[in-house]
């Protein structure tokens with residue numbers, strides 16, 4: 159491991175690619191010959207303009223976005239999107255569909271209801287403790303949008319393919335799996351992702367929004383709470399989260415130039431998740447908590463035979479240089495978050511540790 163760092167399986171904020179950290183350090187005191195660091199300069203300087211232009215170009219290239227899509231950077235985290243989406247797209251008459259696959263979808267639903275918007279929960283996996291992604295959903299053809307959470311970070315479930323909502327635009331919270339693989343953006347009206355899971359530090363949320371969605375937004379909303387403000391000013395209406403945007407730029411440069419692109423990334427991600435799920439399935443000791451067909455490629459959730467063993471597992475793991483393996487405080491158990499930056503080497507180390515731990519305690 160580089161410089162006494164641990165193998166980091168945190169769920170978020172989460173591990174970043176080591177070369178990105180090195181580049182941040184190397185260019186910190188004197189960014190691009192400016193004589194300043196990136197966090198000391200105007201967001202209207204040429205240096206920062208180059209950063210934001212480059213990151214948007216990369217996002218467009220990676221996801222093959224055409225002109226009708228706009229890439230925005232907002233603050234307030236993914237959680238702010240839970241309230242902005244119904245505020246921007248729902249009025250007194252219209253209606254939206256929501257699929258409830260756990261904590262984050264539940265929070266998104268709550269924020270729409272607080273505003274007395276009309277929403278319909280068209281499917282939920284609450285009946286089985288959110289351990290699966292619902293199937294064969296009846297969507298409303300008159301809905302303004304249908305909201306889903308592409309990956310449930312906490313329960314370790316993920317949509318393996320996106321539902322067909324016909325002409326109704328999909329809106330997806332992709333905070334914990336954006337850029338894990340290529341997908342077709344055409345059916346999405348809006349995609350959002352907090353950066354701190356798969357692409358950067360906390361403090362910035364990326365939004366990709368389609369023209370026709372922007373056209374629906376009324377003028378009378380607070381300036382900072384409507385997407386049109388950010389689209390019209392290229393995310394520079396006010397001071398954007400400059401440092402976060404810069405780190406996303408470096409992470410995407412790493413994805414394109416060091417990893418070799420998003421197709422390669424998907425292959426590596428499938429390999430990492432495959433290794434862990436195989437280890438779980440082949441043991442009588444570890445037990446996966448998500449239904450096999452709904453398993454996440456990003457957050458691998460599992461239990462041990464009892465809670466004492468889980469505590470010992472997490473503690474021994476830390477002693478062996480493997481961090482962040484405790485499950486979310488709301489569900490317990492264990493969780494290995496293996497976002498893009500987590501290397502195959504880190505996952506192999508975890509698999510070896512799991513084998514040794516089972517041998518000792520199984």
Ligand SMILES: *Cc1c(COP(=O)(O)O)cnc(C)c1O
Pocket residue numbers: 170234235236237238262307309310311331332333334352353355
């Ligand atoms: C972490 C997470 C959030 C919350 O993000 P914040 O940036 O803390 O608001 C929302 N949705 C998903 C899927 C997440 O994983």
